[in-house]
Amino acid sequence: MSKYRILNTRAPRVDAVDKVTGKALYTDDLKRPTMLTGAILHSPVAHARILNIDTSRAERLPGVKAVVTHREAGTTPYGVSPARYDETIFCHDKVRYVGDEIVAVAAVDLDTALEAVSLIKVDFEELPTILDGRAAMDDGQPQLHETYKNNVCAEVHWHFGDIEDGRKDSYLMRTDHLTSKMQDAAFMEPQSVLAEMDSHGNLTMWSSTQAPHYVQRTLAMALGLPLHKVRVIKPAVGGGFGPKASCSTAELATCLLALKTGQPVKLTFDREQVFLHSRARHQFFHTMTTGVKKDGRLTFLEHRCILDGGAYASFGIATIYYSGSLLGGPYRLKNMKYDGYRVVTNKPACGAQRGHGAVIARALFEVQLDRIAEELGMDPIELRLKNVMEAGETTCNELFVSSFGMREALEAVRDSAAWKRKRSSGGKTRRDGKGIGAACGFFVSGAGYPIYRSRTYHCTVITKVDEVGGGVTVSSGAADIGQGSDTVLAMITAEELGLSLDDVRVVSGDSSLSVDLGAYSSRTTLMTGHACREAARDVKRQILEAVAGRLERPPETLDLRDGQLVSSAGEIDFSELRKEYLQEHKGFTDLPEGPHLTFGEASRIAFLERGSIVGTGKYRPPPLGGSFKGATVGTSPAFGCSAQIAEVSVDLETGEITVENITGAHDCGFAINRTQVEGQMQGSMMMGMGEALMEQIIYDNKGRIVNANLAEYKIPTALDMPHLDAIIVESNEPHGPYGAKEVGEGAIMPVIPAILNALYDATGIRIDELPVTPERLIATMQANRGKRS
Amino acid sequence: MKKIISLTVNGVTSELAVEPRRTLLELLREDLGLTGTKKGCGIGDCGSCTVLLNGVATFSCLTLAIQADGCSVETVEGLAKDGKLNHLQQAFVDQGAIQCGFCTPGMLMTATELLRSNPHPSEQDIRRAISGNLCRCTGYQKIVEAIQAASEETP
Numbered sequence: 010m011s012k013y014r015i016l017n018t019r020a021p022r023v024d025a026v027d028k029v030t031g032k033a034l035y036t037d038d039l040k041r042p043t044m045l046t047g048a049i050l051h052s053p054v055a056h057a058r059i060l061n062i063d064t065s066r067a068e069r070l071p072g073v074k075a076v077v078t079h080r081e082a083g084t085t086p087y088g089v090s091p092a093r094y095d096e097t098i099f100c101h102d103k104v105r106y107v108g109d110e111i112v113a114v115a116a117v118d119l120d121t122a123l124e125a126v127s128l129i130k131v132d133f134e135e136l137p138t139i140l141d142g143r144a145a146m147d148d149g150q151p152q153l154h155e156t157y158k159n160n161v162c163a164e165v166h167w168h169f170g171d172i173e174d175g176r177k178d179s180y181l182m183r184t185d186h187l188t189s190k191m192q193d194a195a196f197m198e199p200q201s202v203l204a205e206m207d208s209h210g211n212l213t214m215w216s217s218t219q220a221p222h223y224v225q226r227t228l229a230m231a232l233g234l235p236l237h238k239v240r241v242i243k244p245a246v247g248g249g250f251g252p253k254a255s256c257s258t259a260e261l262a263t264c265l266l267a268l269k270t271g272q273p274v275k276l277t278f279d280r281e282q283v284f285l286h287s288r289a290r291h292q293f294f295h296t297m298t299t300g301v302k303k304d305g306r307l308t309f310l311e312h313r314c315i316l317d318g319g320a321y322a323s324f325g326i327a328t329i330y331y332s333g334s335l336l337g338g339p340y341r342l343k344n345m346k347y348d349g350y351r352v353v354t355n356k357p358a359c360g361a362q363r364g365h366g367a368v369i370a371r372a373l374f375e376v377q378l379d380r381i382a383e384e385l386g387m388d389p390i391e392l393r394l395k396n397v398m399e400a401g402e403t404t405c406n407e408l409f410v411s412s413f414g415m416r417e418a419l420e421a422v423r424d425s426a427a428w429k430r431k432r433s434s435g436g437k438t439r440r441d442g443k444g445i446g447a448a449c450g451f452f453v454s455g456a457g458y459p460i461y462r463s464r465t466y467h468c469t470v471i472t473k474v475d476e477v478g479g480g481v482t483v484s485s486g487a488a489d490i491g492q493g494s495d496t497v498l499a500m501i502t503a504e505e506l507g508l509s510l511d512d513v514r515v516v517s518g519d520s521s522l523s524v525d526l527g528a529y530s531s532r533t534t535l536m537t538g539h540a541c542r543e544a545a546r547d548v549k550r551q552i553l554e555a556v557a558g559r560l561e562r563p564p565e566t567l568d569l570r571d572g573q574l575v576s577s578a579g580e581i582d583f584s585e586l587r588k589e590y591l592q593e594h595k596g597f598t599d600l601p602e603g604p605h606l607t608f609g610e611a612s613r614i615a616f617l618e619r620g621s622i623v624g625t626g627k628y629r630p631p632p633l634g635g636s637f638k639g640a641t642v643g644t645s646p647a648f649g650c651s652a653q654i655a656e657v658s659v660d661l662e663t664g665e666i667t668v669e670n671i672t673g674a675h676d677c678g679f680a681i682n683r684t685q686v687e688g689q690m691q692g693s694m695m696m697g698m699g700e701a702l703m704e705q706i707i708y709d710n711k712g713r714i715v716n717a718n719l720a721e722y723k724i725p726t727a728l729d730m731p732h733l734d735a736i737i738v739e740s741n742e743p744h745g746p747y748g749a750k751e752v753g754e755g756a757i758m759p760v761i762p763a764i765l766n767a768l769y770d771a772t773g774i775r776i777d778e779l780p781v782t783p784e785r786l787i788a789t790m791q792a793n794r795g796k797r798s
Numbered sequence: 799m800k801k802i803i804s805l806t807v808n809g810v811t812s813e814l815a816v817e818p819r820r821t822l823l824e825l826l827r828e829d830l831g832l833t834g835t836k837k838g839c840g841i842g843d844c845g846s847c848t849v850l851l852n853g854v855a856t857f858s859c860l861t862l863a864i865q866a867d868g869c870s871v872e873t874v875e876g877l878a879k880d881g882k883l884n885h886l887q888q889a890f891v892d893q894g895a896i897q898c899g900f901c902t903p904g905m906l907m908t909a910t911e912l913l914r915s916n917p918h919p920s921e922q923d924i925r926r927a928i929s930g931n932l933c934r935c936t937g938y939q940k941i942v943e944a945i946q947a948a949s950e951e952t953p
Contacts, residue, residue, distance in 0.1 A: 021891045028899030029887040029906060031834015031874035038833035195934050197838045197846055197900040247836070247900030248934050280839040491898025491935050684894035688936055692897065695937035719843035719932060727925040727938040735939075 014571070015504045016747060019684040022496045023515060024245070024489070033245040036201035036217045037277045044203070045074055047263050047276030048122035050112040050129050051285055052104035055140070055355040055712030056151060057133035059100060059111070066128040067114060072121035075269040076129070078112050082265055087231040089223075089255050089360070091461050093162065093322035095154055096358075098231055098261045104133070105153050105320035106357050107713045108285030113262035115274045138355040140712050142292055142317025145352035153320060153353045162318060163326045163351040165333055165639055169405035170344035175309020179300030183381055186297075187373035189779040190705035191317070192290035193283070194362050195724045198247020200286065201277040202260050204267035212267070213240045216260050219249040219490050220527025223460060225520040227256035228264055243518030246490040250696070251361035252288040253490070254529045255323055259286070284706070284717035287357035291328055292317035293369035299377050305385055305392045309344035310336060314370065316351040316359075323360035325351045327460075327642055331366030334643030336374055337404030339415045339451040339650050340396035345405050355712045361529060363696055364452065364757040369779070372701075375448035375762030379769065388432070389766065390423050390447050397449070400740065407635035410451075410648050412750070414676030414740035418652040419449060421674040421736045426654040432770070440773040442659045446766025449652045450758020454678075454742070454751035455532030457633040457644030466627045468525040468537045472502060472544040474552065474622040478590075478613030480512040481548065486525030487537040488518045492753055493685040494533040498541045500681055501746065505545035507569040508608060531751035534681060535647060536628045538746035543626030551622045555615035556606070559586060573605035581606075586614050646744040649755035651675040653694070655763035656731075659771045664783030664790070668698055668764060672734040678742035678750035687735040690756040694733050697760025699724045703780050803867035807832070808876030816863040823847045823858035825866075826873060834874040834903045838932070845931030848904035849873050855911040874903035877910070886910060886948040895944035897935030905931045909945045917952045919945070 011017050027033040064076045079101035086094035100111050112129050116122035137151040144150060145160040153160055176182065203215040212234060218224050221241040229236040246253065259276055266274040278286065294315040300308040314332050318325040333347035364371075382389040398404070400413040423429070431445045459465055471484045483502050489495040495515040502513045516522060525537060549569055556574060557564035566578035574583075583606045590610045594600055601607040606614075615622050634644035653673040659666050671694045680686040703723040707715040716722045741748035761779070769775055774789050800815040807830060816825055823840075826832040826849070838846035840859050847859040850872035877884050883891065886909055896902050905928060912919055912927040919927070924945045925938070933941060 019894070022894070022896060024899065025891040025896050026883065028896045028902050029874070029883060029890050030878050031832070031903050033899050034833065035836070035900065037837070038827075195932075197844060197898065197932065197934055198836070199838065245899060247838075248898040250934070280841070280843070491900075493897065684940075688894050688897055688940060691937035691939045692935045693937075696934070718841060719839050720841075724932060724934065725937075726929040726932065727942065728929040730925075730938050733937050733939040 015500050023499045035245045036215050039203050041273035044273040045115040046119045046122050047266050047274045048114050048126045049110050050126045052109040055107050056136040056138040057104050060132040063130040067125040070125050072117040073125045075115045075266050077265050085231050087227050088322050089324045090326040096321050106355050110258040115266040115270050145354050160352045162322050162353050163329050165349040167347040172309040172311050172344045172346045175344035178308045180303040182300040184298040185377045186777050187295045189293045189369045191292045192704045194250040194252045194289045196248030199278040199283045202263040203275040204264040205273040206267050211238050215242045217246045219254040219488050221520040224256045241520040243488050249490040250363045281717045288323050288360035290362040291359040295373045305395045307342050307396050311346045314349045318351050319356040319358040321358035323358045328366035330639045330642030332370045335367035337406040337408050364754045371450045371758045372761040376765050379766045412740040412742040414738040415650040418674035418676050418738045422652045422654045422672045426672040442661050444767040444771025445656045446763045447654045448759035448762035451648050451650040452755035453645035454535045454647040456530035457630050458641045466629045468540045468628050469523040470540040470544040470626045472548050472624045474612045476616045479609040482514045484522040485517045486523045487533050488528040490528045497681050501541045502545045531753040534749050535745045539628040540626035542746045544624040547624030552615040555618040556611050572608045574611045647742045647750040649751040651755045651759050653759035653763045655767045657767040664787035668731045670731050674736035674738050675756045676738040676740050677752040678745045679739050679748035680737050681749050686752050689752040690735040691733040693756035694760050697757045701761040701764040806870040820863045822861040822863050822866050825863040832873050846904045848907045855908045885951045889944040889948035893940050893944035895941040901933040918949050
């Protein structure tokens with residue numbers, strides 16, 4: 010029997026009813042009086058100097074209310090990492106990718122706005138382009154930014170332990186490569202923004218953002234507005250997965266148009282614009298050399314990586330660090346060297362996407378472990394079990410894992426998927442078209458530091474009791490983008506105060522409510538969960554103190570449970586309090602009765618004694634990580650870990666791949682909501698499977714995306730997806746609220762390598778380039794046959 | 799030049815003046831304020847805009863409003879009756895078939911059509927039926943389970 014009443018259950022999402030009735034409002038569903046429609050002119054060329062921008066014809070078009078360029082917007086640099094502010098609201102000197110934003114228009118309707126955009130004339134002097142990330146650093150290549158010599162936007166050089174010692178200790182070493190493609194997050198809701206100024210100069214922006222807090226700061230900085238005059242509200246958001254975490258030109262331009270016109274302006278991307286704006290998964294080129302002892306224990310990892318990040322930095326600095334740092338676990342690895350280069354090219358900028366920076370690195374490392382296991386004649390799961398870290402250990406790059414159910418997760422999938430029966434022993438592959446593969450991974454449970462350098466609390470929560478008694482409202486800047494954080498906050502509050510979920514209202518996603526860094530790095534359950542619990546306990550203390558004062562009892566003998574005030578020190582005579590409450594409510598029905606004071610009565614009495622009862626909570630991680638350059642990226646108060654097994658079948662004639670089953674086990678510390686934990690795992694499996702087998706942005710030789718739509722950019726459909734088996738592992742994280750930690754991103758880590766390992770088992774073919782389409786599989790088979798003959 | 803059409807939306811018939819090039823999706827969302835139907839792509843790739851047109855699951859982004867003249871349209875707003883969720887909606891809530899919720903209205907309409915024509919579909923029937931409705935959050939697992947659960951409640 011659980012010690013909790015609400016936590017650890019399968020409580021339905023608090024927003025579920027609104028979402029099945031069509032009542033949930035997303036940004037594009039919102040309307041304001043006199044609202045205008047915005048549109049953006051994107052660059053049609055990948056690299057060019059801007060010679061002239063002529064907006065005169067657009068301005069003369071009836072119905073056009075404002076046309077803004079860099080002349081109106083200014084050229085204050087902004088971006089994600091303060092060390093790499095390399096974007097301006099609009100292009101002013103150059104365009105750097107097809108889609109770069111040059112002008113924005115506000116008009117009475119969309120047709121007029123689009124017509125105006127078509128009337129703008131921009132003269133370009135086209136420049137040579139660089140589209141290949143691997144060649145971007147070569148001498149003589151076109152340069153995108155003056156500040157990025159040889160197009161290197163960021164580089165990382167780490168050496169932990171000594172890989173030469175590792176080499177000497179190695180019985181076996183392997184070098185392998187893996188290349189991926191740029192990918193799109195393919196959230197279902199295209200970005201949408203609505204901005205409005207009031208008569209006091211206060212700007213309110215509704216946006217489909219993951220991070221109201223950072224967007225508020227960027228708007229104020231780039232538009233030159235006082236921070237307190239900028240309010241960012243996140244309505245319902247139709248998925249984010251990373252790209253909606255950074256402030257965009259759409260947001261900045263829409264605010265600027267609202268400032269210029271004095272009217273509300275709404276701008277919604279079409280699907281092609283979602284692809285053009287991107288800020289999604291980088292292209293990765295990884296090379297790894299890994300050594301092991303004869304018994305399979307790891308000796309060292311030497312890792313080199315180039316990230317093609319497109320035209321601007323966006324989140325890319327964090328990405329390049331994550332690519333290296335998150336290989337420190339989940340295995341014991343004393344020696345690790347990493348050289349990473351994040352380059353710019355004339356393609357849409359890449360940023361954060363689920364499993365930020367670590368997904369393809371993890372894929373190669375886990376594939377390499379399987380190849381090593383085969384050479385050693387060892388079962389790949391056995392090899393992993395020999396190396397997994399345990400709780401209390403620290404990685405070579407100084408990441409401390411305070412709870413770690415990696416072994417439990419791996420054993421759980423091994424047993425659940427009947428690995429021992431299905432996988433032939435001794436690391437031999439079957440090559441009969443049927444395959445099974447396993448992999449592991451781990452991820453941060455909230456970034457240890459904010460994006461800008463600050464001692465700021467990462468989140469605060471304010472919980473206020475209804476003055477009339479009965480319910481509470483939880484106010485938080487946290488961003489529920491579909492992952493279910495509002496439900497987590499409601500469940501925590503209800504649990505602490507002994508309330509039903511219906512008596513807890515969560516208002517969130519508004520920068521004016523509280524500080525919250527937003528929905529990224531799988532941080533909300535742990536961090537905002539802490540703050541939420543603290544606020545609820547603060548409220549409870551105040552109610553109990555107030556009521557205890559009236560009852561002349563010590564407050565510690567009282568508690569709130571099941572909607573009632575209960576006493577641990579015998580019966581209480583609360584007749585005076587009930588009398589007072591009933592006197593106030595003459596004529597009301599449904600009045601309290603029974604042997605206990607109700608929460609409604611207790612909270613009303615507390616108000617009468619003390620005025621409004623408001624509880625506050627806050628969270629900031631302790632100082633984390635080492636002192637080397639870049640040590641902050643990868644730090645976290647806790648780490649989630651995941652193991653998965655994929656089963657595939659391959660038509661050896663056509664190369665058609667069917668994923669038959671995925672079994673995953675994830676250590677989330679403690680499942681606040683079991684259904685939501687499974688949902689995050691299953692969603693991760695789907696995204697990983699798409700990336701492994703079908704997803705790729707395709708460019709032509711002029712840097713134009715060829716498949717900027719959801720028909721040709723393929724993501725898995727319900728027919729592609731197999732049954733997804735999600736097993737929850739709970740390791741009771743000491744730094745998490747109730748022992749909870751992340752699940753949102755860690756569960757994507759093992760998907761790609763589990764599928765690649767299964768494909769090798771099925772075919773005996775090693776593929777070093779993603780996605781593994783049937784064409785690629787067949788071509789690789791044929792090439793291998795050619796080599797053999 | 800606007801055209802007058804007659805449209806029955808969620809059981810209510812009205813005459814509406816619409817531009818010939820206006821889509822049914824635009825009519826529902828902008829003119830009738832029925833924003834439950836979503837626009838995810840505008841070109842029939844994602845299924846977020848699915849409504850039932852004379853009972854048939856239809857992409858409202860690819861349907862001109864004037865094509866719907868004289869037709870009956872059912873949207874997500876029409877599923878609950880007297881403030882009570884129907885079996886399918888309740889199953890989506892209970893099974894956790896919802897995350898971001900953007901695909902949910904279209905998914906519900908497609909599933910409604912399926913369960914009317916095939917009250918007890920197999921898992922494969924369900925997957926085939928919703929294969930034109932993309933979801934990026936759930937991996938479809940809990941959506942399939944919700945439709946199965948709803949079908950089990952259907953006599």
